[in-house]
Amino acid sequence: MSSPTDALQRLRRVHEDAVLSALRSAGALSRAQLTERTGLSRTTLFTIISDLIERGAAIETEAAPGEPRGRGRPASLVALNPAAGLLLGLDLGRGRIRLAIANAAHQVVTTATHDLPEDATPPARAEAAIALIRQVAEERGVRLGALEAVGLGLVGVVDDHPAPAGHLPLARRIADEFGVRVAVDNNARLAALAEATWGAARSVRDVVYVRWSVGVGGGFVAGGRLLRGAHGASGELGHVSLDPSGPPCHCGSRGCLEGRIGGQALLDSCAARGLPLDNLDALVAAAQDRAAVACDVVSAAARDLGRVLADTVTQLDPALVVVGGELAGLGSLVLGPIREAISRLALPKSPREIRVTQADLGVNASAMGAIALLLHEEPSIPAHLRPA
Numbered sequence: 001m002s003s004p005t006d007a008l009q010r011l012r013r014v015h016e017d018a019v020l021s022a023l024r025s026a027g028a029l030s031r032a033q034l035t036e037r038t039g040l041s042r043t044t045l046f047t048i049i050s051d052l053i054e055r056g057a058a059i060e061t062e063a064a065p066g067e068p069r070g071r072g073r074p075a076s077l078v079a080l081n082p083a084a085g086l087l088l089g090l091d092l093g094r095g096r097i098r099l100a101i102a103n104a105a106h107q108v109v110t111t112a113t114h115d116l117p118e119d120a121t122p123p124a125r126a127e128a129a130i131a132l133i134r135q136v137a138e139e140r141g142v143r144l145g146a147l148e149a150v151g152l153g154l155v156g157v158v159d160d161h162p163a164p165a166g167h168l169p170l171a172r173r174i175a176d177e178f179g180v181r182v183a184v185d186n187n188a189r190l191a192a193l194a195e196a197t198w199g200a201a202r203s204v205r206d207v208v209y210v211r212w213s214v215g216v217g218g219g220f221v222a223g224g225r226l227l228r229g230a231h232g233a234s235g236e237l238g239h240v241s242l243d244p245s246g247p248p249c250h251c252g253s254r255g256c257l258e259g260r261i262g263g264q265a266l267l268d269s270c271a272a273r274g275l276p277l278d279n280l281d282a283l284v285a286a287a288q289d290r291a292a293v294a295c296d297v298v299s300a301a302a303r304d305l306g307r308v309l310a311d312t313v314t315q316l317d318p319a320l321v322v323v324g325g326e327l328a329g330l331g332s333l334v335l336g337p338i339r340e341a342i343s344r345l346a347l348p349k350s351p352r353e354i355r356v357t358q359a360d361l362g363v364n365a366s367a368m369g370a371i372a373l374l375l376h377e378e379p380s381i382p383a384h385l386r387p388a
Contacts, residue, residue: 012048015040019048020057020080024375028061028079049078057084082107085148088133089370091187092125092154092170094118094214099132100367101142108371111364112136118214126173133178149180151370153187155215157233183373185228189235190369191359192219193226195322197372199360204319208312209359210237211366212305212334213325214263214280220316238262240308257308261301263326269297280326287330295333302327302334306341313346313354324359331358 018038022029029037035045052058060076082103091098095118102108114132116125137144152171175182185193192201192209201207207221216238220227227234238258239251246255259265263280270277270286275293277283286294309321321342327334339356346354361368 015044016048016052019045019052023058023078023080028077030077034078053078056081084146086142086144086146087149087151087371087374088147089151089190089367089372089374090129090133090153090174091190091364091366091370092129092152093187093366094155097125097129097132098364098367099129099136100364100371101136102368102371108368110136110140110142111367113363122170123173126170129174130177144178147178147180149374150174150178150182151190151373152182152184153190153366153370154184155187155217157231157236158184158186183370185226185370185373186217186219186232186235187366187369188217189219189226189228190373191324191361191365192221192235192322192369193372193376194361194365194369195324195359196221196224196226197376198368199365200322200357201320206316206318207320207322208309208316208318209235209322209324210305210309211325211359212261212323212327216258216262216305218312220312220318222316237308237312240311242304242308257304261304266297266301269301270294273297284326284329287333298327298330299333299337302337303341305334306338307345309338310342310345313342317352318354321354321356322359323356324361324365326363328358 015038018040019034022034022037026037031045031049034040034049035042038045040048049058053060057080058078059081061079062076085103087102089100089102095116097114097116099112099114100108101110112132114128116128120128133144136142152174154170171182171184188209188211191211192207195201195209196207201209201221205221205224208218209220210216210218218235218237220235239249239253239256241253241255242257242260243255247259248254249256249259263283266283267277267280270283270293273293275286275291277286277294283294283298287298313321321338323335323338335356335358342354342356359365
C-alpha cells in the first residue's frame with residue numbers, strides 16, 4: 001500500500017507535467033496564463049514554477065516588445081530553459097534520413113540529411129540514423145546528454161503496435177541507444193502536423209495535407225488535432241484505388257493512386273515517351289525547364305491527385321489543402337489542376353472557399369513534425385518503445 005507521502009509526490013508530478021506540457025505547447029507564458037491553462041491554484045503553480053526555475057528546467061523572461069501589458073510592473077514570463085533539453089526529430093523515408101534538432105524554446109538548432117538504399121532493412125536504418133545523430137552532434141557541438149526525447153517518422157501504417165511492419169526493432173534500438181523515450185508516427189502525418197504548427201496551415205484548424213514525392217501520403221488536422229484513425233492508417237491518400245482492376249499495389253489493393261503518380265511511375269511515363277530521367281529530382285528540374293514531356297506527365301498526374309483530394313475535401317471540409325513534397329515545388333503546374341478538380345468536383349454549388357497552397361517547410365517538414373509531436377501531442381509512449 002502506498003503511503004500518503006507517495007500519493008502527494010505522484011500528485012505533484014502530475015501538476016508539474018501539466019505546467020511543462022503547457023510551456024512546451026505554447027512557449028513562454030505568464031503565471032496568470034499558466035493558471036488558466038493548467039487549472040492549478042495560484043499557490044500550487046507558484047511553488048512548482050519556483051522549483052522548476054531552481055532546477056534549471058525553466059527560466060523567467062520579459063514579455064516581447066510590443067506585447068500588451070497591464071498597469072504597473074510588467075508581468076514576467078515563464079519559459080522552458082533553452083539549454084535544459086533537446087528534442088530530436090527523425091524522418092526515415094524510403095531512401096533518405098532527415099534529422100532536425102530543437103531546443104526547449106522550440107528553436108530548430110540544426111538539420112542534416114543522409115541518403116540510404118531504398119531496400120535498407122530496419123536495423124540498417126536504425127544504425128544509419130544513430131550514426132547521423134552522433135556525427136552531427138560531434139561536428140556541430142550538440143550535447144546529446146541534454147537529449148530528452150526522439151520523435152520518429154516512418155513510412156506506412158503506424159499505430160501503437162508497429163511490430164508487424166518492422167518498426168519495433170528500429171524504434172527500440174534508438175530508444176536504447178540514447179536512453180530516452182521515442183514517439184512514433186507516420187512521416188506524412190508528421191509533415192501535416194509541422195505545417196499546422198509552424199508552416200502554411202498555422203492559422204487554420206482544419207487542414208488536408210498531401211506529400212507528393214517518391215510515394216504519396218497525407219495527413220488530416222481536424223479542430224487543431226492530428227487524426228491518426230483507429231488503426232494508424234489515417235491519411236493514406238496514396239492507397240485510394242482509382243482502378244480496382246489495375247496493377248497490384250504493395251498495400252494489397254489494385255490500381256492505387258501511388259502506383260499511378262508516385263515518383264517511379266512518373267519516371268516510367270517519361271521514359272516511355274522518350275525522356276529517360278535518373279530520379280525524381282531530375283524530373284522536377286526538367287519540368288522547371290519546361291520540357292514538354294515532363295510537364296505533360298506531371299500535370300496529368302496532378303489531375304489524378306486532384307480527383308482524390310476532391311473526394312477527401314468533400315468528406316472532411318477543410319479550410320485549406322496543403323501540398324508538400326518535391327513535386328509541390330513546381331507551383332501552378334501542380335496546384336492548378338488540383339484547384340480545378342476541387343472546384344469542379346467537391347460540392348461545386350457550395351459557397352465555401354477551400355484554398356490550395358504549397359507547403360512552407362520544404363524537405364525537413366516530417367523531421368520537424370516529429371519534434372512537434374513531442375511538443376504538442378505528449379503521447380503516451382507504449383512500454384515497448386521506452387528505453388530499457
